[in-house]
Amino acid sequence: MDIKHILIWIIIASLGVSGILYDVSSKKAFVTSNQLLTFANVKAAFEQEGLHLENWQGKAYFKLNGVYPRMFKADDGEFVVYVFNSEDNRQKGWDDFHKQTETMMLEYSHIYEVRNVLIFELRKPNNGYNVQKVIDRLYGGTDFLRNMKIEGIASANLIPSHAGCCAFSLLLRKEDSKENEVITKILGWLHSATIIGEAKNGFVSLGSNPTTLGIMLQNGTSITLEDAFDSVLSKLDNGSTLVQSMTVENQITLVQSGTKAMRLKSPELKEWIEKGWSQEDVFRFTQTDALAKVLTKQAKFPASPDQVKTIYEDVGGKQGSKIEVLLTTKVEELGGREFIVTLTKNYQLTVGGKSVVTYWKYHVNPSEVVLIDSKDEMPMIK
Incomplete structure (x- = not known):
């Protein structure tokens, strides 16, 4: 998940370059939807996005949940990569990191959680956007989104934000020319969206259920798009914890049948699912x-x-x-x-x-x- 974490790192010294991590494959990296990742998968995804990997012999690293990382540079970016044998162990590794570093000095960076892999980005590469494409590729790519066509959609409906009991559905029929235009516009945004990571807090909203767009494909696959929120915790004077919600800029939550909830970055779709849909003529109800x-x-x-x-x-x-x-x-x-x-x-x-x-x-x-x-x-x- 591409979110800013407080990254605690106190010893970063004696950096050195000692060669290429792996041979470069000329073929496109491909990861199936349920596949666990290897270092070779990570390397191939970076290389395919033009980020050339070189070993980095830094002295500072942590053993997380029994796993040592590999450290490397790419286009002046610095990365520490952990590959666990399961997604559950990756989460335990992340918890272990917090325990080991809770009293150390603080630095800011990005952390990516991709299936069974944990990637610490200590310094952004010159072309930072390419890292987003790497994460996308490691998730299996957004090919399933980019390959969605209007002909493959069986139905679509939008459920506006509501407080539990008051939900209603607004249908989008591809047979209607104006409604077809709306569906086509949404598909265009999905085609250009970027996968950010897992949506751990994807169903927290501002006191009500978030606006939801449901798409059913002809092959039986269901896709749900929701406005994205994160929970914010704060301690009160009496010692209790207050949980509040905060919208996530430019992001939506996607749930595909049979897979975990994901976060997508799409400024246009974010704006539309927040309020833009209400301006569509096809949803007018007077x-x-x-x-x-x-x-x-x-x-x-x-x-x-x-x-x-x-x-x-x-x-x-x-x-x-x-x-x-x-x-x-x-x-x-x-x-x-x-x-x-x-x-x-x-x-x-x-x-x-x-x-x-x-x-x-x-x-x-x-x-x-x-x-x-x-x-x-x-x-x-x-």
Whole structure:
């Protein structure tokens, strides 16, 4: 994961170059989705991105969870690489590093956690961006993202940020020309995205569930994209710990079925999933739209809150009495594409000093209409 950590390192001296780590393969480095990495994989990924590896005989290094690192330079960058025999042992190595260095002097650098590999970047290479491409390649590359085509998508839907119970889904249909344009735009951003690392804190948000974009492929693979947040811990005066959320700049969280959650760097997709989606015409949902959805259930009511419709209803009695009934509609906007729609029948009668009124109240969003309250006072004349 490409995040800034406090890197504790006190002895960096006697640097020397003693040759090439490995022979360079002319073939493209390829790592399968479940493969554990070796030093050869790491070396090949760096070389393929134009970062030539040379041994670095530094005196300072740590044995982490029983593993010694290899140290090397690349384009004036300095790296310390640990290869563990499992991802769990890599995590234990990271924990071991914290234990060994908690009282030492502090320096800042980048740390990459890639499958079973831990990479300390002590000094950035001249072309620092290439390191991102190396990490991408070690994760198996973003080929599965870059190869996604509109033809291979079965469905897509967006669930805006919500507080648990109030979720609703906005569908994107590739058969619709305008919605197809939105999907194509999203695919373009995914094609150019960079893998940062695992999303250890990828499901922490600002007091609610983050905005989520779900994509189902024709081959059955599901992909979920979410706004990315990290948790921030702080100690209170009473000794308790306060957990807060902080959005991660330019990053989103990706979950592909059968794999761990990952972080992607894509400024355009980050901005879109935070707020840009709400400006898309295909997601417009107005007062008129909300009322139209309700009227599919109650078609006889007026299609505008400004109108009053008069009907005559049989209220019983031996002669089949009819009375004039006034039908009205009311729409209240809640925000976030949600509305309360109330349909009212006014019988223009008073019984026991109270007006006789029947109503139905619905909670409406783009994906559903839910009856939340009603009262039936149909008068019967004997």
